[in-house]
Amino acid sequence: MSPDARGFKPLSTVLSRRCGSDPALQQLLEILADTCINVAERLQSSAFRRNTTIAGSQNSNGDLQKPLDLEADAIFETHLALLPNVAALVSEERDDVHWLKEPSAGDFIVCFDPLDGSSNIDVGMVVGSIFSVFRLEEDHQPYDLLSVLSGQNQIAAGYALYGPVTELVLGMGDWIDGYCYDPASGTFYRTHPDMTIATDAKEVAINAAREALWPSPIAQFIRDCFTPKLSGGRGANMRWTASMVADVHRILLRGGVFIYPEDREQNARLRLVYEANPIAFLMRSAGARATNGRDDILSLPVNDLHQKVGVVLGACDAVTYIQTQYEKA
Ligand code: F6P
Numbered sequence: 001m002s003p004d005a006r007g008f009k010p011l012s013t014v015l016s017r018r019c020g021s022d023p024a025l026q027q028l029l030e031i032l033a034d035t036c037i038n039v040a041e042r043l044q045s046s047a048f049r050r051n052t053t054i055a056g057s058q059n060s061n062g063d064l065q066k067p068l069d070l071e072a073d074a075i076f077e078t079h080l081a082l083l084p085n086v087a088a089l090v091s092e093e094r095d096d097v098h099w100l101k102e103p104s105a106g107d108f109i110v111c112f113d114p115l116d117g118s119s120n121i122d123v124g125m126v127v128g129s130i131f132s133v134f135r136l137e138e139d140h141q142p143y144d145l146l147s148v149l150s151g152q153n154q155i156a157a158g159y160a161l162y163g164p165v166t167e168l169v170l171g172m173g174d175w176i177d178g179y180c181y182d183p184a185s186g187t188f189y190r191t192h193p194d195m196t197i198a199t200d201a202k203e204v205a206i207n208a209a210r211e212a213l214w215p216s217p218i219a220q221f222i223r224d225c226f227t228p229k230l231s232g233g234r235g236a237n238m239r240w241t242a243s244m245v246a247d248v249h250r251i252l253l254r255g256g257v258f259i260y261p262e263d264r265e266q267n268a269r270l271r272l273v274y275e276a277n278p279i280a281f282l283m284r285s286a287g288a289r290a291t292n293g294r295d296d297i298l299s300l301p302v303n304d305l306h307q308k309v310g311v312v313l314g315a316c317d318a319v320t321y322i323q324t325q326y327e328k329a
Contacts, residue, residue, distance in 0.1 A: 004182070008189035011168075011179055018175060024085055025172075028108055028133060029156060033168055033188055035079040036129055036160035037181060039072045039114065043127070043162050068121055069093055072114035072129065080110055087136060090149070090305055092274055097145055097305065109134040109148065111274040116159075117243025126163035128245030132278035133157065146305070149273055151298035157278035159245045169195070169249065169282060176285040197288040198255025199315055204236050205247040205258040213263035217293065217325035221318075222259075244270065248279055248313070252286055257318040261293060262310030268292075272309040273302060280313060289319040293326045 004010070011033055019026035046068055073093040080086045081100055087107035089098040091114060101107070112131040120127050133156040134148055158170040166181035168188050178192030204225050211219065227233020236256070241247055244258075251258050262268040270276050280290030280297035290297040290313035300309065312322050 004185070004187075004189060006189075008180075008191055011188040011190065014177060014190050014193075018172065018177075024106075024108075025133070025135075025156060028083060028086065028110070029158070029170060031079050031083060032110070032131055032133075032158060033170075033179075035076050036168055037166065037186070037188075038075050038079065039129055039160070040162050040166040040181070042071055042075065043068065043121070046121070065093060066115075066118050066121060069115050069118050076110075076112055076114050076129075076131075083108075086110060088145070090145075090273060092271060092306070095306075103136055105136055105138045107136045109136065109145070111149065111278070113271070113274045116245050116275065117241070120241065120243050126161060126241060126243050126246040128159050128161045128243060128249075130159045130245060130275055130278050131157065132274065132281065146302045149277075149302045149305075151272075151277035151280060151300065151302075154277060154281045154298075157281045159249075159278065159282070161245050161249055163246065167249070169252070171282045171285045173281065173285060176282050192253075195252060195286045197252055197283070197286045197315055199287075199317065202236060203251065203254055203256035204238050205240050205251060205256065206238070207240055207242070207260065208238065210263060213265060213267075215261055215264055215293070215326075215329070217322055217329050218259060218261045218312075220325060221322050244275060244279070248283075251314045252283070252288070255315055257312065257314030257322075259313075259322075260311045268308035268310045270309060270311050272297070272300060272307045273305055276309050276311050279311075283313050287316070288314055289316045290314075291319055291323055294323060 015026045073091050085107050087101050087103040088109045090111040116130050117127045132154045134153050135155050156172045161167040168179040176195045177190050178195055179188035180191045181188050225234045225236040229235035247258050260269050276297050283290050292310040293312050
């Protein structure tokens with residue numbers, strides 16, 4: 001496909017160069033892009049089908065599932081099952097690994113949160129999907145899946161944002177590109193090649209309602225952020241949409257830091273495998289850092305498919321500063 005009139009390259013053209021000698025991965029990423037278009041379309045028609053309320057079930061994290069959580073999950077499965085080399089799926093909405101075939105070397109495993117921030121659906125705010133891709137290697141046998149799913153083994157990751165425009169951010173570890181969906185042509189076009197995060201922490205995304213539970217390095221950093229520059233602080237602004245993809249995307253484009261820490265009672269909110277790891281993988285390519293406060297997210301061992309983790313990610317200087325405060329605490 002050739003560039004459109006504005007000079008933006010279509011996803012398939014970009015991926016054929018980005019994936020080079022890996023047509024199987026290119027095909028998988030294109031299927032994931034189609035999946036996100038399908039989820040976006042389902043969201044757009046949801047109000048008329050009255051299915052934004054609670055489905056009555058809970059996922060393994062204890063979150064109440066909405067019909068759209070389950071529908072988005074089914075859309076991922078339907079699309080991914082079309083490919084003969086996707087061996088298994090790991091979804092926020094499923095307790096266990098969903099095997100599609102007998103695994104063999106070269107097969108893909110795809111982990112995803114089909115509808116991130118779904119509490120925002122009823123009120124028409126931005127939600128998203130997050131996914132990451134692993135490839136089974138000979139030396140992974142006998143396929144101890146938890147060790148395969150270590151953040152460092154991701155070969156690609158992405159997220160979609162369902163807002164005023166359907167956006168897609170994709171990366172393979174050494175690049176990260178942003179795309180916007182053009183409904184007229186049914187195509188994602190690359191609008192943000194080689195994204196890099198701004199170095200200055202201008203904005204902070206944190207759920208301030210949990211302040212009483214913040215560990216002291218976070219409490220101190222946030223106090224400093226919200227102290228005006230005139231008084232010696234960072235003079236930062238706060239934004240919180242309660243949808244990780246939206247908050248992270250804003251931080252990626254404008255600079256800043258996203259924080260959902262493990263609290264003083266050692267509770268965390270976000271999931272390592274299909275939320276924190278893919279986002280950390282993407283952010284690293286954009287020149288950002290992602291830690292749980294102390295350690296790099298991507299280095300953390302995976303002990304459970306639905307394990308939760310504290311997240312501090314964004315501009316390197318802020319993330320490293322917070323890490324130093326944790327080390328001193
Ligand atoms: O995955 C859960 C999630 O919806 C994230 O997208 C978001 O960042 C967070 O939870 C919101 O948490 P809270 O309800 O505490 O604001």
